Amino acid sequence: MRITRVEKFRQLRQERIRKLIVYGMLLPSTSILLGYIITALFILPQISSAPK
Numbered sequence: 001m002r003i004t005r006v007e008k009f010r011q012l013r014q015e016r017i018r019k020l021i022v023y024g025m026l027l028p029s030t031s032i033l034l035g036y037i038i039t040a041l042f043i044l045p046q047i048s049s050a051p052k
Helices: 005-048
Strands: none
Touching: none
């Protein structure tokens, strides 16, 4: 089955849009969320329980 030029470039454009969404929005938001979770669960309790 042959792929026409229009279908080929449509597929490439859709892949590029998917990659843009994943690398531009999903990964940064996930890393920020993980940073907040790690801070809230591990770092902040250590700071508050430190002897003064």
